[in-house]
Amino acid sequence: MHGGCYVARGDGAESTANNQQRNGASNMLKSVRSALKGAVAWIFVGLLVLSFAAFGVPEIRNFARNPALQVGDIGFSANEIRTELNREISNRRAQADGGYSLQQAVAEGVPNQVIQQIASRAALDQQAKALGLAMPRDLLRDLLARDERLVDPETGEFNATTLQAILSFYNMTPQQFERMMRSEMLRNQLVSSTAQGAPVSQTMIDAFVLREAETRDITYAIIDEDLAEAGAEPTDEELQAYHASNPAEFTAPEFRTFTFAALRTEDFEDKDAVSEERLREVYDSNLERLYQTPETRTLYQARFDAEADAQAAAADLKAGKPFEEVAASRGLSLESVTFEDITSADIIDPNVRDAAFAEDLGPGGVAGPVQGLFGFAVVQVVETTPATTQAFDEVRDDIRTALLESETRKLLYDAVEALDNARDTGAGLAEAATAAGKEATRVGPVDAFSFSPGGAIIPDVPGDVLREAFALEEGAESVAREFEDGGGYFFVALEEVTPAALRPFEEVAAEAKRAWERADRERRIAAAAAKLRAAANDGGLAAAAALAGAKVESRTVDRGELGAPEISRALLEDAFLADIGELVEGAAATAPARALVEVRAVTHDASRANPAQGQALRQYLSYQLDQELFEAYVAAVRDDLGVKTDQRAIDAILSEDG
Numbered sequence: 001m002h003g004g005c006y007v008a009r010g011d012g013a014e015s016t017a018n019n020q021q022r023n024g025a026s027n028m029l030k031s032v033r034s035a036l037k038g039a040v041a042w043i044f045v046g047l048l049v050l051s052f053a054a055f056g057v058p059e060i061r062n063f064a065r066n067p068a069l070q071v072g073d074i075g076f077s078a079n080e081i082r083t084e085l086n087r088e089i090s091n092r093r094a095q096a097d098g099g100y101s102l103q104q105a106v107a108e109g110v111p112n113q114v115i116q117q118i119a120s121r122a123a124l125d126q127q128a129k130a131l132g133l134a135m136p137r138d139l140l141r142d143l144l145a146r147d148e149r150l151v152d153p154e155t156g157e158f159n160a161t162t163l164q165a166i167l168s169f170y171n172m173t174p175q176q177f178e179r180m181m182r183s184e185m186l187r188n189q190l191v192s193s194t195a196q197g198a199p200v201s202q203t204m205i206d207a208f209v210l211r212e213a214e215t216r217d218i219t220y221a222i223i224d225e226d227l228a229e230a231g232a233e234p235t236d237e238e239l240q241a242y243h244a245s246n247p248a249e250f251t252a253p254e255f256r257t258f259t260f261a262a263l264r265t266e267d268f269e270d271k272d273a274v275s276e277e278r279l280r281e282v283y284d285s286n287l288e289r290l291y292q293t294p295e296t297r298t299l300y301q302a303r304f305d306a307e308a309d310a311q312a313a314a315a316d317l318k319a320g321k322p323f324e325e326v327a328a329s330r331g332l333s334l335e336s337v338t339f340e341d342i343t344s345a346d347i348i349d350p351n352v353r354d355a356a357f358a359e360d361l362g363p364g365g366v367a368g369p370v371q372g373l374f375g376f377a378v379v380q381v382v383e384t385t386p387a388t389t390q391a392f393d394e395v396r397d398d399i400r401t402a403l404l405e406s407e408t409r410k411l412l413y414d415a416v417e418a419l420d421n422a423r424d425t426g427a428g429l430a431e432a433a434t435a436a437g438k439e440a441t442r443v444g445p446v447d448a449f450s451f452s453p454g455g456a457i458i459p460d461v462p463g464d465v466l467r468e469a470f471a472l473e474e475g476a477e478s479v480a481r482e483f484e485d486g487g488g489y490f491f492v493a494l495e496e497v498t499p500a501a502l503r504p505f506e507e508v509a510a511e512a513k514r515a516w517e518r519a520d521r522e523r524r525i526a527a528a529a530a531k532l533r534a535a536a537n538d539g540g541l542a543a544a545a546a547l548a549g550a551k552v553e554s555r556t557v558d559r560g561e562l563g564a565p566e567i568s569r570a571l572l573e574d575a576f577l578a579d580i581g582e583l584v585e586g587a588a589a590t591a592p593a594r595a596l597v598e599v600r601a602v603t604h605d606a607s608r609a610n611p612a613q614g615q616a617l618r619q620y621l622s623y624q625l626d627q628e629l630f631e632a633y634v635a636a637v638r639d640d641l642g643v644k645t646d647q648r649a650i651d652a653i654l655s656e657d658g
Helices: 019-034 041-051 078-095 102-107 110-130 137-145 160-169 174-194 202-212 236-245 276-285 287-291 307-318 323-329 350-356 392-424 429-435 463-469 509-539 541-548 569-575 611-641 647-657
Strands: 069-071 074-076 214-223 255-264 296-304 338-342 366-372 375-385 441-446 488-498 551-558 583-587 594-604 643-645
Touching (some): 069 110, 074 110, 078 102, 078 110, 078 647, 102 110, 110 174, 110 611, 202 214, 202 611, 214 509, 214 541, 236 509, 255 429, 255 463, 276 287, 276 392, 296 307, 296 323, 296 350, 307 323, 307 366, 307 375, 350 375, 392 429, 429 488, 441 488, 463 488, 509 541, 509 583, 509 594, 541 551, 541 594, 569 583, 569 594
Antiparallel strands (some): 069 074, 069 643, 214 551, 214 594, 255 488, 296 338, 296 375
């Protein structure tokens, strides 16, 4: 048995949280819980995505009686899938400029994406269990303790009140939260084990580099309105028919009228609120814990059952015998009796601690025998690192910043809570804002891009507020929402919705004429391009263009720069996919002109390759191979377990939500 008996390698004593901060957190709890996008939501989401962003679905391990989705031994009910789908739609709605509906989600295949994510996550959970992977509780605790978002700025300690608010809001027990985090981290182990830098052959790298150094000789002709047949004046019947067949071009967007109240963080800042005395008080109360680094020592330590053996070892060490030999005589390695950079608090035994950290015991010094809790100890100091202290002036600004942020945040939360309390009495948003000492703003009618019906932009409406207003039902009021930049909260009350409607032809006749003429011009130019292409197929592009009076140019173009200013980038990219002698058609650089491109020659010049491209391509291809390996691994795990879906149950989910 070696000297580890005397040293605590775990956590130190738990620090007591600051009473004033606890009281402030308690006062804020009601507001935090009432805000779906409030002060704690981002922390919770952050914890989820940090460990496994690819499958950011919360832990769901219920066994459903009639599962809509079955993955191996785990079943998921229709309600669980509906919950995940609604969460994904809400996320997309928050990111979109305006609303995002279930119908849009279905059109984009979102329900199937959500189901596949749940299935993959469940498969990996079961694979982790089958492999016997484990996640110690200490690791989970350390993960939370190191998260700066959960640390009290005044005490520097983990703020359990904030985490409890998160769990309460999401109706989760600490045990459920722990299971969820363990599952996320175990899946992360599987992900990292299957994606560790797949090897890429040099032959593949060389081929890709040579491809990037490719150049092509092309001939191209521009077809504009001068080469097209003459246009005609549209009749009223043609314009009305165009209006009727292109309703999207003439439909007025949905307009909404709403009231909002914004509580910005800067409105609650008071830089004079923190006195010098308060700064000094925080410094003094946290001096030892935050601003002092205790002395550390690296020690050799061995334990003996008999005092005589300990005395002999101490004498040998004082005579110059290496500690390694003393340890070897007891069947121990030097590593096993070495304790690096420990503080006096790390040593449990008080007698050994006092001896090992005696002021007169320097590097090389030997202490002992010392009678301790588990026998007799002999200690030798290897090296010492003196204690340090940060002066008050060094950390004054940091303390002030932390206190200001804390005080400002508390004032902000108090204001949110005051406004919420006023609304709880039945007051409308404008009245509640006034009662809370704030001002509400009425906006509208306005569309999702902040334009009025007349086309003028309505200023000073935050994008977050506008998106929320277009996500609410008519007559509804939002709970407190946090601005995406984290700079405060806002409330929205939607008063009126004017649905999108087709504007009558008489109102948009001028617009219809301009749109018809634009479409007719594009049609005539496209017809001229088709005619020139047919001629070029018979006699070559240069000869056909000359006969038609089209402008013809010849260039050598580079794949990287794609340098032909009169041709669109998309068309030039198509030209790099074409065979020699092939014609490709597409947009010219200036609409509505068209262009025809003929590939004349292809050159691969390795001397033009950038040496840095090889390494960049290697990294990129390695990443792509990692992704493919991971996807293949997940697919194999899913196949082994079996994934079954009840399409009728899933259809019922979409029908209910619709």
